[in-house]
Amino acid sequence: MNDKHKHILEAAEQLFAEKGFNGTSVRDIAGAAGVNIAMISYYFGSKENLMIALIDYRSEYTRDILEEMNNNKMLTPWDKIEKLIDLYVDKILNNYRFYRIMTLHLATSQSDEIREKIIEIKAGNFELIKKIILEGQRKNVFRKIDMELTIGTVMGTIAQVTSSRSLYCKLLKIDIKDDDGYRKKMTLKLRTHLKQMLKAHLHIQNT
Amino acid sequence: MNDKHKHILEAAEQLFAEKGFNGTSVRDIAGAAGVNIAMISYYFGSKENLMIALIDYRSEYTRDILEEMNNNKMLTPWDKIEKLIDLYVDKILNNYRFYRIMTLHLATSQSDEIREKIIEIKAGNFELIKKIILEGQRKNVFRKIDMELTIGTVMGTIAQVTSSRSLYCKLLKIDIKDDDGYRKKMTLKLRTHLKQMLKAHLHIQNT
DNA sequence: TTTAATCAATTAAACGTTTGTTTAGTTTAA
DNA sequence: TTAAACTAAACAAACGTTTAATTGATTAAA
Numbered sequence: 001m002n003d004k005h006k007h008i009l010e011a012a013e014q015l016f017a018e019k020g021f022n023g024t025s026v027r028d029i030a031g032a033a034g035v036n037i038a039m040i041s042y043y044f045g046s047k048e049n050l051m052i053a054l055i056d057y058r059s060e061y062t063r064d065i066l067e068e069m070n071n072n073k074m075l076t077p078w079d080k081i082e083k084l085i086d087l088y089v090d091k092i093l094n095n096y097r098f099y100r101i102m103t104l105h106l107a108t109s110q111s112d113e114i115r116e117k118i119i120e121i122k123a124g125n126f127e128l129i130k131k132i133i134l135e136g137q138r139k140n141v142f143r144k145i146d147m148e149l150t151i152g153t154v155m156g157t158i159a160q161v162t163s164s165r166s167l168y169c170k171l172l173k174i175d176i177k178d179d180d181g182y183r184k185k186m187t188l189k190l191r192t193h194l195k196q197m198l199k200a201h202l203h204i205q206n207t
Numbered sequence: 208m209n210d211k212h213k214h215i216l217e218a219a220e221q222l223f224a225e226k227g228f229n230g231t232s233v234r235d236i237a238g239a240a241g242v243n244i245a246m247i248s249y250y251f252g253s254k255e256n257l258m259i260a261l262i263d264y265r266s267e268y269t270r271d272i273l274e275e276m277n278n279n280k281m282l283t284p285w286d287k288i289e290k291l292i293d294l295y296v297d298k299i300l301n302n303y304r305f306y307r308i309m310t311l312h313l314a315t316s317q318s319d320e321i322r323e324k325i326i327e328i329k330a331g332n333f334e335l336i337k338k339i340i341l342e343g344q345r346k347n348v349f350r351k352i353d354m355e356l357t358i359g360t361v362m363g364t365i366a367q368v369t370s371s372r373s374l375y376c377k378l379l380k381i382d383i384k385d386d387d388g389y390r391k392k393m394t395l396k397l398r399t400h401l402k403q404m405l406k407a408h409l410h411i412q413n414t
Numbered sequence: 415t416t417t418a419a420t421c422a423a424t425t426a427a428a429c430g431t432t433t434g435t436t437t438a439g440t441t442t443a444a
Numbered sequence: 445t446t447a448a449a450c451t452a453a454a455c456a457a458a459c460g461t462t463t464a465a466t467t468g469a470t471t472a473a474a
Binding site: 018019020021022023100103104106107108109110115119122123126145146148149150152153155156157158159160161163164166167168170171172189190192193194196197200201203205 | 226228229230307311314315333357359362370371373374378396399408
Binding site: 026027037038040041046047 | 458459460462
């Protein structure tokens, strides 16, 4: 995996996020990366293998950060929830193209191999978050909630903002072409909203 | 728009939801619907027009129900929120194929005309929900929250469950082929979870 | 130092399929 | 008889992939 490999992957990522996997041709990718069409087969074997290489390329580190946070004994469950939200909001909004591709591929049944790979990664992250919430419940600071859907709400809200960007640009009157403006505004809004909501949701009521 | 039109649209809907718009060929659709390939151009003009026809076909009524609920003076804001959740969860999970297509199409920039159509529909629904929340705030039963992201959370959570179905089937140990089982289980879980969460989120704290 | 050999990197061109759409003709029903 | 419904076949264009030839750099022998 040299610089040229990465350069092609990053060009492919942009196109896949914009037009979807099937909407992007190998010629598009080669054109955007400025290489010969045959180089893509030569480097990756096939278009599908290129997609798998892209997932591997982008999936590094997330797990490490989550695991490290999970093992940190200094942080309270509330701290961990706040850190978790910051981590995910930042990570997804800074790699929104890649996450859009993951969502698109998970929704459609194009390639079993790719889908299994994505599910494996997501399920792993899911378990780590579950541990944080369970710890909070054991320490009696979180109430009983629907575990899967609570995590689904966090993921889903962030995914909504990245996958329906054109809708939110219209609603919030942000220029659709202003990538940076959208990301900055949404990062702030998402962090505040999710923390406020999860605080209310997880807090033990005294009613 | 006769029965044969509808039959083709429903075959297309299934395939688009499974394989995406670009992943589905006109021959696939014709084959699934049991009609000659040329009939699709004859009926709809083009593949893109077929998609637009599908959106029109499935977008009826939602607005009407929302508007009727909004104008109902007997319901409290809390009642409306509960009704809203029931309506959306049922509607989306019973038409999950169609909603997956909408999400896929909104995320990618394949056709401006189609995307604009979807944005228009979604933005309209957005405004109606906004009115419900604003009414609750005016009556001092809802607290101040991030309007766009609160609605985004409701939509996003439901969308998450439909677009990442294969992930949730693995997590909840539901057979991936058991369409009905998944829908019934998720309808219940979603209704409970969203009501519980929104109640905590919108409730006026006395801290 | 020059020459020859070697091998990966790169290319243009072509491969056979599949794509969405159209044509030209046939069937059906009023 | 006429117009709409329907079909098999063909269309050019685009698809992912492969081929065969060429380049460029590295190594070994003369």
